[in-house]
Each structure stands twice: as C-alpha cells, then as structure tokens.
Amino acid sequence: MNVELQVIGSAVRSVAEEMGAVLIRSAFSANIKERRDCSTAIFDEAGRMIAQAEHIPVHLGAMPDAVSAAMVLGLSPGQVCILNDPFTGGTHLPDVTLVSRTALGYAVSRAHHADVGGMEPASLPAFSRELYQEGLIIPPVLLTGEVEALFVANARNPQERRGDLRAQMAAHRLAELRIDELCARRGRERIAAAMDELYAYSERMVRAAIARLPDGRRSAEDVVEGVEGELTIRVTVDVRGDDIGIDFTGTDGQDAYNLNCPLSVTRSACYFVVRCLTEPDLPASGGAFAPVHVTASAGCLVNARPPAAVVAGNTETSSRIVDVVFRAFGDVAQGQGTMNNVAIGNDRFTYYETIGGGQGACADSDGPSAVHVAMSNTLMTPVEALELSYPLRVERWQLREGSGGEGLHRGGDGVVRELRALEDCRLSVLAARRARGPRGASGGADGAAGRTLVNGQVMPAKVTRQLAAGDVVRIETPGGGGFGHAP
Numbered sequence: 001m002n003v004e005l006q007v008i009g010s011a012v013r014s015v016a017e018e019m020g021a022v023l024i025r026s027a028f029s030a031n032i033k034e035r036r037d038c039s040t041a042i043f044d045e046a047g048r049m050i051a052q053a054e055h056i057p058v059h060l061g062a063m064p065d066a067v068s069a070a071m072v073l074g075l076s077p078g079q080v081c082i083l084n085d086p087f088t089g090g091t092h093l094p095d096v097t098l099v100s101r102t103a104l105g106y107a108v109s110r111a112h113h114a115d116v117g118g119m120e121p122a123s124l125p126a127f128s129r130e131l132y133q134e135g136l137i138i139p140p141v142l143l144t145g146e147v148e149a150l151f152v153a154n155a156r157n158p159q160e161r162r163g164d165l166r167a168q169m170a171a172h173r174l175a176e177l178r179i180d181e182l183c184a185r186r187g188r189e190r191i192a193a194a195m196d197e198l199y200a201y202s203e204r205m206v207r208a209a210i211a212r213l214p215d216g217r218r219s220a221e222d223v224v225e226g227v228e229g230e231l232t233i234r235v236t237v238d239v240r241g242d243d244i245g246i247d248f249t250g251t252d253g254q255d256a257y258n259l260n261c262p263l264s265v266t267r268s269a270c271y272f273v274v275r276c277l278t279e280p281d282l283p284a285s286g287g288a289f290a291p292v293h294v295t296a297s298a299g300c301l302v303n304a305r306p307p308a309a310v311v312a313g314n315t316e317t318s319s320r321i322v323d324v325v326f327r328a329f330g331d332v333a334q335g336q337g338t339m340n341n342v343a344i345g346n347d348r349f350t351y352y353e354t355i356g357g358g359q360g361a362c363a364d365s366d367g368p369s370a371v372h373v374a375m376s377n378t379l380m381t382p383v384e385a386l387e388l389s390y391p392l393r394v395e396r397w398q399l400r401e402g403s404g405g406e407g408l409h410r411g412g413d414g415v416v417r418e419l420r421a422l423e424d425c426r427l428s429v430l431a432a433r434r435a436r437g438p439r440g441a442s443g444g445a446d447g448a449a450g451r452t453l454v455n456g457q458v459m460p461a462k463v464t465r466q467l468a469a470g471d472v473v474r475i476e477t478p479g480g481g482g483f484g485h486a487p
Helices: 002-024 063-071 145-152 156-188 190-210 263-277 313-329 382-388
Strands: 036-046 049-052 080-083 095-102 103-110 216-226 229-240 241-245 292-295 340-347 350-353 392-400 412-421 426-431 451-454 456-458 460-469 472-475
Touching: 002 049, 002 103, 002 156, 036 156, 036 190, 049 063, 049 190, 063 080, 063 095, 063 103, 063 292, 080 472, 095 156, 103 156, 145 156, 145 263, 156 190, 190 241, 190 263, 216 313, 229 313, 263 292, 263 313, 340 412, 340 472, 382 392, 392 472, 426 472, 451 460
Parallel strands: 241 292
Antiparallel strands: 036 049, 036 103, 080 095, 095 103, 216 229, 229 241, 340 350, 340 426, 392 412, 412 472, 426 460, 451 456, 451 472
C-alpha cells in the first residue's frame, strides 16, 4: 500500500471514528454515552463499506443492507434516512440506523435506543412472538420533523429518545463536513479512487489469508436455548481456494418466539469469524467480506421471514452462530456465548445493558475474564452512572471466581451483577448458556453455566416479570471453556 493511500485511508477511518466520538459524547442515555452501544461507518457511492469505527460487530456487518435500502430513496446531500426494520437493513428494533448522503457516498450510524415502544419497557420482551410486539417498526424513510415526532411519541422517555436521535444527527453533520474538507484538500477524484483501492486491498488481503487455509468442507452444530426448548444451528463451511462458503442447511425452522435472525445478522456473525481467522488487524472494510458467501434456507432460524420476532436473535442467536462457525474450523474453546441482556423499566425510566463474562482459553494463554465476547463490544454501565441515572442500586459487582473451565489454560471467569429495584418496575432478561456451559477444547473443561435469580429464586434463560421496590436481580454470567488437559 503506497504512502498516499495510507494517508487517505487513515483520514477516511478517522471520519468514522470521529463520528462515533461525537455520538457518544452528545448522547443523553447511559446506554450510548457510557456503554457505547453504537457504531459508525463510511460507505462509497456504490454502497460499499470503506471504513468503520471499531464498535459493535453485529451492527457493522449488517450495515451494508441498511445502505442498500436507503439508496432506493435517492438521497441528496444533507438528507438523512432513518430505519430500524430488521427485514430491510436493521438488526433488532432498538438499533436505530441513520444513513446520510455525503459528497463521496454515505455516512452511517447505528445506536441502540433504550426504548422504542412495544409491550415491555426497554423494548426487549422475553416472550414476543411477532415483530410488532417489540416496538415501533420504521422502514427506510426520510428523517423529517414529522418522522422524528412520530418516533419519540411511540417511545418511553421521549426526551431521552429525542436527545439520542439528535446526537446521531450531529455525528452525520460532522461526517459531511469532514468529507467535504477531505475532498477540498485532496480532490474528489483522488479520494474516490483511493476508496476503490482501499476496498480492493482489503479483499486481496483476506483472499490471500483464506488461500492459506486448507481446502475442504467442515461441519458443526450447536444449540441455543429457547422458551420452549433448544433450537439447533447446523453449519457447513466450504473453503475453496480464496473463497469461503458458509451454509446453514439443516438448521431448525424459525422460532415461535424471538430467537430469529434476519440474514443480515447471520452474515454479520459469519464475517466476524472470518475476520478473526484471517486478517484480524486489517482495517475493516466491505472488501474483507467479499470472499465470504453465506446461504440459509428462507424461514429457518438464521434466515427468518417477517413478521418474526427477532429481539434475541440479534444478541443470543448471533452469539451461537459465532460459536458454531468457529467450531466448524477446529476445536475451539468457547466464550460465554450470550450477551446476558437485562432490561428494567417503567413509564418513567428504561435501563438496558449487556453483561460480560468469560472468554475461552486458547493454546497459549488463559481466557480473559469479565469481557464482552464475540458479537458485543460494549462496556458495562459504571456503577456511579447507573445509580445516578436509574432508580436502581448495585448491591454486588464482582468476578465470579472459578467459573472458567479448568485446563492447561483456564477459561476466563464470568461476573456477578446484583441490582436492587428502588421502585416498582418490569424486568426482562434475555440470556443463554443457562442449561449448559461453554465447551472447552482439547481436553479442557467446560465453563460454568450462567444463572439468573430474582430474590434468590432461579429463573429460566428468558424471563419477563414484575418487580416490586426492594426486589433483587442477580445475574451470574458464564465462564469460558478451558483449553488442554490440566497438568
């Protein structure tokens, strides 16, 4: 890569990173400003991702579908498209995506809003059966004052929703300004040519890495816990030269509840695995995903059809897709394999966060403890910010020592997060790895399964219930699997 291309590539990536910084610093909700549950990226005029900030993997891999949907509107500079429909470029309804036109393509932001309406506060109902129950569905439309008013009128905490949405809009104005400045300095044609080469460079690098993998077909399967039992995900990975085919034939049909994935989310999980296995340090662009071809039968769990409920598919099923695709490539110790979604709220407040756990060990090191694994890359809400923002008190926040699997190298430990409600509210928990822990590899022991408790009573993996003031919710997250036989 020549010097000029390096300079322009760094400049474009810095725009995506600065968009993220503006969004985080301007946001009203703790979910965005503290947990950083948001993502930003820059696309070219053809709708190809050129640069992304290093934010949430499940957001970023699905963004190209959102841009494709927005391009149909024929956006002009200064116009912004808003959407959250999982079947036209979104992930799940709380993830609200904005796409705006720039001088050289498109700027994109995706932010998890702490509520977008629906049957339960924070828009994460454990028992939703249709998408309509999970919140307001926004197809790709121009963001106007009337649309903004409609959006906030259908959400709890409308002022917070308006503040977070305007933080996203501020990030887009920044992107438009920075792209204009870059064109003025370097010339529009040179920047466009550099974008083409950045995309092609990523594709060449990943293809070269794939070509170093042994050709052949590999298969694996795993289960994810549903309301009415386990659902099986089956995958066959086919490496041929510098291409990878990932096929989910044999996967169970779509869930009657909300573990369903749109195909865009399934692609995100597959892209994440391939990136980890090939060029993990390569600045990500859409070119890195071009050699990866994902197929799944329409109507199955990982390619659900509308109006399927999807809120847990984006978090729990995507995590299991990562596990099973990694497993197809070899004997890999699994991480916690769940995002441990916790939502608490009423008409006055909505709290949401995902909770980290243990990562699997590998052949040369122990797994890290208390981290967000795989498709989540967020932070935990700091105790001080949580107690300042919500009528909740953190009673316990510590490592779950000994929860990582034994082995030559130990799996990372999970955590214990204990919250006391200070007023009457509703609780929803969407989690997995409660029936069985993450698997170890090469003789390493499995990590401990997670547990959810309310006032000391063990709950199922998916739960929605009323809380009274004084009730205590305890989340014990899974440990990672161990690697190798213990000495």
